[in-house]
Amino acid sequence: MATLLDIEGTVCSISFVHDILFPYALEKLPQLLQNEQFPIVPGASKASELTPYLESFPEEYRQSSQALEAHVKDLTEQNVKAPYLKALQGYIWKSGYESGEIKAPLYPDAVAYMKRVVDEGKKVFIYSSGSVPAQKLLFGYSSAGDLNPLISDYFDTINAGPKMEAESYVKILKAIGFEAGDVLFLSDNVREIEAAKKAGLRAYVAERPGNAELTAKEREENVVKTSFDGVEV
Template identity: 45%
Template sequence: MPITHVLTDIEGTTSSVSFVYEVLFPFAALHLPAWVRAHPDAPEVDAVRASSGEAQASTERVIEIVLGWMAEDRKATPLKAIQGHVWADGYETGRLHGHVYPDAVDTLSRWHAEGLVLAVYSSGSVQAQKLLFGYSEAGDLTALFSHYFDTGSGGKREAGSYLAIAQAMDVPAEQVLFLSDVVQELDAAQAAGMVTCGLVREGGELPGHVCVGSFSEIRPRQ
């Protein structure tokens, strides 16, 4: 079947890992406490209480919990939602600009013009994804993407998540090309029937998958 859709990861694929860990995460850690204190009864804060099993946790305890999750790099949906709010303020006030590799910008723009349907799947919330691409160093790139998916679709290392995403896009999995820099994610997508391609920007290999060093080397329709 011909490839009609491209599903891409963000961290390490379209954008540098260092931007996430050296810019976004420190910014969130610095400003997250103030956001929680200003929104002590927000649904996202209550979700932290529910997920942690501490239904009566105080505001300060919620802050301790989410900062602990950040230190563990836990992919907790309530944490991602709160981070998204914090980052939104940073992007909207011009203190943050999303990093996207130039080769990704150029290639994604060309694919979109050629009629490929583009989608994002990241452990970061959909809100965070749209902020990164909407306030990127290259300008607003959100119009390139028709779909955004996060852990609400399931874990990125589970084949069922990719089946669910293909169903949500109303396309057979075999017509989707998935891009990532993590072999377990590529394995899961492959198990679901998707075509895979690994990004190895720093070299190396992702066993069992075609690998490239940049988006410019990818040929979805060949």
Template identity: 40%
Template sequence: MKYSAIITDIEGTTSRISFVTDVLFPYARQHLPDFVRSQQQLPEVAQELAAVRQQLQAPDADVEQCINALISWLDADQKITPLKSLQGMVWRAGYQQGHFTGHLYPDVIAQLQAWHAQGINLYIYSSGSVAAQQLLFHYSDAGDLTPLLSGYFDTRIGAKRELSSYAAILQQLQLPPNQVLFLSDVIAELDPARALGIATVQLIREQQAPSDHPTAHDFYQIEV
């Protein structure tokens, strides 16, 4: 077995990009304001609102100012941690109420199961919060797939285009880079991983431009 661990991106890799842009983002945009207003006393929500105020450098910002900032960040697709955390809470409510299920390509479902059966540890690294990642796999099209996964990484470990983020992941995995495979559709994420010696495969599912990384059109084509 070449790899002890496989790390995979979500958007454009395990899941349609349009699932996020056409389902999750509009749902969050519609429901986030009322969610924050009605749940602002919950400790987990209050903590994220404090982080919003810190981000704005406005410690006295009221809830409506925080909501306006969150919506503007959402519209600009900003990878800001308190936004991602609050989005995750809104999505949790949506998943739990059955408003949608987490989209995964059928080849992803089959291969995650196969790789897990082979003893390979599987991890997710996405700019969406860990909570949002767990929801997608818990409420997936194929049911609860979280037992297949050994861990999750989000922007708290670092931005996905920064070499230091992949160094931090390797430190957590306690594995040499040549035993780790990273899957993504984004060249700018694959480049820093490869620079550290991590094996890479670029997924080309939706007209992504190919690169000098090994490529695959689905998970069946990936040699592990």
């Protein structure tokens, strides 16, 4: 038996991501780009640790620091989950976590749930649109300490696929070696819940402060949890 957990709006607040993490990356980016030589050409000599992340951006945005900054800001404001953006954000957040500027405020009931699942001999897996390195940072520098030892594996849109497609969950099941009915997925996003159900997983909607309001139909068609206390895998 296992549980698969979303992050944003599920184990931590949406406001942490949108009000702390996103602005932090935007604030630090201009200074980091000062050390880069534009245009950035993939395969050319690496100017810094940051260069490989920038090489993943579309060519038109690699022509100048201004173009790249504007593109990152646009994607961030629209909450576009482009893998190359997520990788860049994760790189920038790393220094913030390590310096102590950033600490992930996880919901206490989510932390207790993860510990309880592991104590029961079951597995905890993470599936988020944020990159796997960013996920490890968030759980490594959380309000409850380093929780990475509780987590068996991590999935994102690169190694699993889009979160609103059933095939992504099938891919995760193959990777972790569990039958669909033995895995409970928790997320605040109803479309993700629907995709997981199509793949055969059990799935509950996490309703947290600040999350998108659920419709009457969504409440009727789904199991909704305002806390993970009492949730059984």
